[in-house]
Amino acid sequence: MTETRTLPTRYVTHPGELKTSSGRSLRTDEMIINMGPQHPSTHGVLRLEVVLDGEIVVDVIPHIGYLHRCFEKHAEHMTNYQQVIPYCDRMDYLSSMNNDWAYALAVERMMKIEVPPRVETIRVIMAELQRIASHLIAVGTYGIDMGAFTPFLWAFRDRERILDLFEMTCGARLLYNYIWIGGLSHDLPPGFVDKAKAFCTYFKPNIKELNDLLSYNEIFVKRTANVGVLPADVGINYGVSGPTLRGSGVNWDLRRDDPYGIYDKFEWEVQVGKGERGTLGDCWDRYIVRVREMEESVRIIEQALAVLPEGNVQAAIPKRIRPDSAEIYVRTETARGELGFYVVSDGTASPYRLKARAPAFVNLSVLPEISRGCMLADLVAIVGSVDIVLGEVDR
Amino acid sequence: MTAEEIYKSLSAKFGEAIVESKLDAPQPFLVLDPKRMKEVSLFLRDDEALQFDFCSCVSGVDYNNGKLGAIYHLASMVHKHKIVLKAFCTRENPHIQSVATVWGGADWHEREAYDLLGIIFDEHPDLRRILLPYDWEGYPLRKDYKVPEFYNGMKVPY
Numbered sequence: 001m002t003e004t005r006t007l008p009t010r011y012v013t014h015p016g017e018l019k020t021s022s023g024r025s026l027r028t029d030e031m032i033i034n035m036g037p038q039h040p041s042t043h044g045v046l047r048l049e050v051v052l053d054g055e056i057v058v059d060v061i062p063h064i065g066y067l068h069r070c071f072e073k074h075a076e077h078m079t080n081y082q083q084v085i086p087y088c089d090r091m092d093y094l095s096s097m098n099n100d101w102a103y104a105l106a107v108e109r110m111m112k113i114e115v116p117p118r119v120e121t122i123r124v125i126m127a128e129l130q131r132i133a134s135h136l137i138a139v140g141t142y143g144i145d146m147g148a149f150t151p152f153l154w155a156f157r158d159r160e161r162i163l164d165l166f167e168m169t170c171g172a173r174l175l176y177n178y179i180w181i182g183g184l185s186h187d188l189p190p191g192f193v194d195k196a197k198a199f200c201t202y203f204k205p206n207i208k209e210l211n212d213l214l215s216y217n218e219i220f221v222k223r224t225a226n227v228g229v230l231p232a233d234v235g236i237n238y239g240v241s242g243p244t245l246r247g248s249g250v251n252w253d254l255r256r257d258d259p260y261g262i263y264d265k266f267e268w269e270v271q272v273g274k275g276e277r278g279t280l281g282d283c284w285d286r287y288i289v290r291v292r293e294m295e296e297s298v299r300i301i302e303q304a305l306a307v308l309p310e311g312n313v314q315a316a317i318p319k320r321i322r323p324d325s326a327e328i329y330v331r332t333e334t335a336r337g338e339l340g341f342y343v344v345s346d347g348t349a350s351p352y353r354l355k356a357r358a359p360a361f362v363n364l365s366v367l368p369e370i371s372r373g374c375m376l377a378d379l380v381a382i383v384g385s386v387d388i389v390l391g392e393v394d395r
Numbered sequence: 396m397t398a399e400e401i402y403k404s405l406s407a408k409f410g411e412a413i414v415e416s417k418l419d420a421p422q423p424f425l426v427l428d429p430k431r432m433k434e435v436s437l438f439l440r441d442d443e444a445l446q447f448d449f450c451s452c453v454s455g456v457d458y459n460n461g462k463l464g465a466i467y468h469l470a471s472m473v474h475k476h477k478i479v480l481k482a483f484c485t486r487e488n489p490h491i492q493s494v495a496t497v498w499g500g501a502d503w504h505e506r507e508a509y510d511l512l513g514i515i516f517d518e519h520p521d522l523r524r525i526l527l528p529y530d531w532e533g534y535p536l537r538k539d540y541k542v543p544e545f546y547n548g549m550k551v552p553y
Contacts, residue, residue: 239451327466353536365500365502365503
């Protein structure tokens with residue numbers, strides 16, 4: 001039995017020398033405040049070690065890992081590739097469909113499995129519905145961060161409709177296990193297409209409503225415009241992706257630039273920030289990109305529903321999935337950005353190594369860079385605008 | 396640029412720093428000297444024809460033969476080409492030069508590889524554990540990892 005050890009001291013506190021956990025020495029007029037892990041505006045269990053000079057943020061050191069569930073270790077110990085999918089659901093629990101698709105796609109590309117056209121179309125429909133649901137939460141909770149409660153309730157009201165659609169498809173409302181390797185777990189239930197079409201008709205005016213209520217609201221714009229400006233070159237260098245990067249005016253979307261699925265068959269546009277209300281790449285730009293992406297997603301869903309082919313929902317795949325000894329990195333665009341899976345196979349029935357490149361993990365790493373010099377209250381706006389999901393950051 | 400051209404332009408400039416190349420793989424990769432990662436990466440990022448401005452992912456892998464590897468997936472947003480870099484080290488001497496100052500995105504990924512596989516990235520600005528508690532012992536994703544019985548004197552329940 002090992003002895004009980006004393007915990008190492010977090011801060012080195014010699015008189016006149018206080019250090020942050022990254023080793024930065026503090027001046028006498030600076031102080032450290034911990035924001036989180038139980039702070040509502042951190043959207044989960046994130047601890048920000050904030051170095052303050054009065055109200056001004058001098059430095060931010062994010063501490064993550066409170067929700068670490070050893071996804072990669074678990075994946076190595078599964079008995080087959082299919083079993084990893086429920087774990088993917090639980091990474092970014094707000095866009096589970098997109099996660100499942102990314103992983104399934106990686107294994108399919110590795111084994112050169114072609115999926116039937118019906119599967120491709122249903123996957124696009126599901127992924128875009130999921131994107132809307134996820135953006136609704138991002139936009140709604142961002143409203144709460146800024147002190148607006150009503151948009152949050154409205155967003156959840158609309159999201160509920162999407163969850164109902166998912167529930168009638170696969171029985172689950174949050175963690176679906178729906179997109180499988182080589183296909184789907186079930187076909188669409190009868191009546192799904194009509195209900196999905198009805199949702200699109202119902203939802204489109206609500207985006208306008210949301211814009212009137214929140215997006216162009218003077219108080220909201222004052223809180224978010226010119227705050228937390230992320231220059232495009234810094235974003236690219238940090239590997240930031242998704243709406244967070246597009247908010248900085250970078251026209252980059254993996255659905256178009258590294259094609260997968262059948263997105264090239266539909267007409268839609270990549271939305272980028274334009275600096276309409278302030279500086280290019282500020283919090284408002286990142287926010288409005290999400291709102292406009294919801295409109296684009298509705299467009300894609302409507303087109304996909306119109307061309308939904310009949311057919312099988314499971315490709316002919318071997319009963320035991322054993323890719324040859326190989327490795328592959330596949331990236332897809334989820335609601336938060338580039339979700340990549342690096343799969344190393346050694347010819348056995350479970351992955352030898354599976355690394356998930358989570359978009360929120362990388363997007364969060366740019367936070368210190370964009371929040372230095374802002375006010376403490378603006379830090380809440382910046383964290384909200386990056387739209388992190390801690391389940392994915394910590395995996 | 397194709398992987399072949401990328402390899403040619405790199406080997407012309409750096410010669411022996413490119414240890415190995417596999418250009419016919421589905422995702423072509425180059426194996427680099429772990430001590431010369433930074434200079435090659437800087438060239439990859441800044442050269443006009445290459446412009447690998449986006450470091451997608453850094454993954455640590457334990458190959459279970461005493462060898463550890465860091466795999467860098469790079470992409471260029473300008474030219475839309477991709478390349479994979481690999482650097483290998485041994486379990487006994489797990490040192491690879493860090494590229495966190497070249498691509499900011501590599502910073503946290505390298506910390507993660509250090510945290511879970513114990514690869515020490517030399518010249519990394521802030522190499523601390525990131526996902527596990529700071530007083531965790533051992534590197535869980537190594538293939539010879541044993542789950543500890545005790546954590547800080549507390550018995551782990553299984």
